[in-house]
Amino acid sequence: MDGDADLASPARLMGEPARAAMLVALLDGRALPAGELAAIARVSAPTASAHLARLVEGGLVRARALGRHRYFELAGADVADAIESLQRLAPRRPVTSYGQSATARRLAEARTCYDHLAGRIALGIADALVAEEAITPLEAGGSGMILATDGPVARRLRLEAAPAPGRRPPVRGCLDWTERRPHLAGALGAHVLEVLLSAGWVARVPGDRSLRVSDELRVAFES
Amino acid sequence: MDGDADLASPARLMGEPARAAMLVALLDGRALPAGELAAIARVSAPTASAHLARLVEGGLVRARALGRHRYFELAGADVADAIESLQRLAPRRPVTSYGQSATARRLAEARTCYDHLAGRIALGIADALVAEEAITPLEAGGSGMILATDGPVARRLRLEAAPAPGRRPPVRGCLDWTERRPHLAGALGAHVLEVLLSAGWVARVPGDRSLRVSDELRVAFES
DNA sequence: AGGATGCTTCGCCCGACGACGAACGATCGC
DNA sequence: GCGATCGTTCGTCGTCGGGCGAAGCATCCT
Known part of the structure; x- marks a missing residue:
């Protein structure tokens, strides 16, 4: 059978x-x-x-x-991939216009997604990197490359210190379930989150996947 | 919550x-x-x-x-994506050395996967297309492009008649669960299956996902 | 050592859900 | 029209599995 x-x-x-x-x-x-x-x-x-x-x-x-x-x-x-692909399926039902609870708003602004950044801020960063041609354009599920590390945004995010490519693709598009557009995942996505955390631009919120965003970062990337 | x-x-x-x-x-x-x-x-x-x-x-x-x-x-x-990503998770358990039943052998050689071809034959075709640089190399989950349609394999598979790119990525890598390597999916994958079916090089087996493979196709692509 | 903490095993209860047979509509063939 | 086929709804049964409290180990602290 x-x-x-x-x-x-x-x-x-x-x-x-x-x-x-x-x-x-x-x-x-x-x-x-x-x-x-x-x-x-x-x-x-x-x-x-x-x-x-x-x-x-x-x-x-x-x-x-x-x-x-x-x-x-x-x-x-x-x-993690399987979980995300199922989550992508879920919103068919409720079509809940979020922005309701405070946590939902915070999650929509910035949160972790496995080991990288998601939410509006993540999209802002990804867009900026694509705009200055630091990385190839993102597509959901697809993988891309690092093109240059000397643009203004790339410098601030220390792209030059990104780990050398290993088994993992350097740039991956991960479909953001609040915004329905891909944000930056892959090895570089993990690196960027690490940089933001150690620089204090974002901070983990205990008991939650949402991230507290510094004003500095918000004015720079919130769309 | x-x-x-x-x-x-x-x-x-x-x-x-x-x-x-x-x-x-x-x-x-x-x-x-x-x-x-x-x-x-x-x-x-x-x-x-x-x-x-x-x-x-x-x-x-x-x-x-x-x-x-x-x-x-x-x-x-x-x-379909979600189902496949879950199937990819499943083999952790049994680690069943297939090649047991006749159906399992047939499925390992050639079968449909959603709307495209999977199995050893599918990998042979994908490898041939990559080798003659008709398409970009495949990566699991990633998407690529059609590069040229004038190679010998591309001609036989009528790549020039492939549908114009719409919402769907033209080339996608879909992880083959028998071979653990990506085979050709996406719009082009669907097109290739259609061509093979209408040319009689493969035929559906009723009540099954496996495909009967013509000798001509087998000698050309079986690895 | 003795108490506290973190996690697991055991035993039990209960609700949810999958399974089927029988009966009921709907659609086709003649 | 009339049977035949396909699919659904209804009612019922059985079981699987999730829930908890109490008890049992292990580890840490002092």
Whole structure:
């Protein structure tokens, strides 16, 4: 019968609200301890433990024991890709005009997406880099290259210090689900987020994927 | 709480074996009547009907009434993308050394993947097109371009008759789950499959995604 | 050592959902 | 028109799986 890959089992793992919440929380690429994931998913510790065990069993999540904590993280970029491609499917239903809650507004302005930056600010930065021809134009899912690192924006973002290309494509377009346009992902996307964080231009908001944006950065890139 | 797209609901829809089987059956892009989908999923007609109603409700599948039949098809390319990205996740578990059943062998040689060609033959064709620089090199998920249509392989596949670029990228890399390398998808991928079918170089096998390959094509492209 | 903290296992309850048979519309063929 | 076919809706059953509290280990702190 099947010579086909089993679609149902990973989907089933993602199809439970508590597990989905955990996976989304891990989308920013960091590892979180079980207790925190339980709080995020709003379930008790035993329930969370059971869910996490199934996620590990299914190969979506990796566990790392550190002291008396167990840190969980996504098992790989392909898992993150799958989650994002499903999220891209979701908005068909609600078509919720966001801008409602304060968090939604913050998420729409700036947030992390796996290990890079997303939201309006991310689009502003990507547009500026494309405009000064520092990178090739972005297309959703497609990959591009770094063209030059001596433009004004490229200098401010320290593109010259970007990691040498490895397995990962340097420039990737990642479809932004609030703006429906691709923002900068890939190795360079991760590098830019790191630069912004260490320069204090953005800061993580605890318990959230949204990012606090400095005024300096906002006036420069908010569209 | 959420400013996040709802990951769980589409995943839940795909996470049920019967529904997953239906979705996979629709991956080749064609529309199938409810009865056939029921047979494929090995469930009774009422059960299939309920599943299909939920898939339509969730926006994954579109229904088209034709006579006394109702034909169902995937709602869009993004749905197919999500299904494929989940399938890519699945093989983590079994690591089944295929080549077991006859169908698995046939699927590994040539099959349809949504609306284009997949399997060893597809990789052979893609490699040949890249080698003669008819298209840009493929990368999984990335998109490329048509470079020239006058090479020997490009002529045989009538690349010059490929549809003008529309919303869809002309060349896309689609990760082949049997070979773990990207094969040719996108508008050109669909065009090539059409050419091969109408020339009789491949033929659909009823009730299956595998394709019968003519000897002529096999000696030319089987790696 | 002893208590606190973090996570897991166990046992149980309950609701949700998938499965089917039977009955009901709708459409086609003749 | 009349049976035949296709698909749906309805009612019912069984089970799978998610939820929690209590108890059990492990690790850390002092």
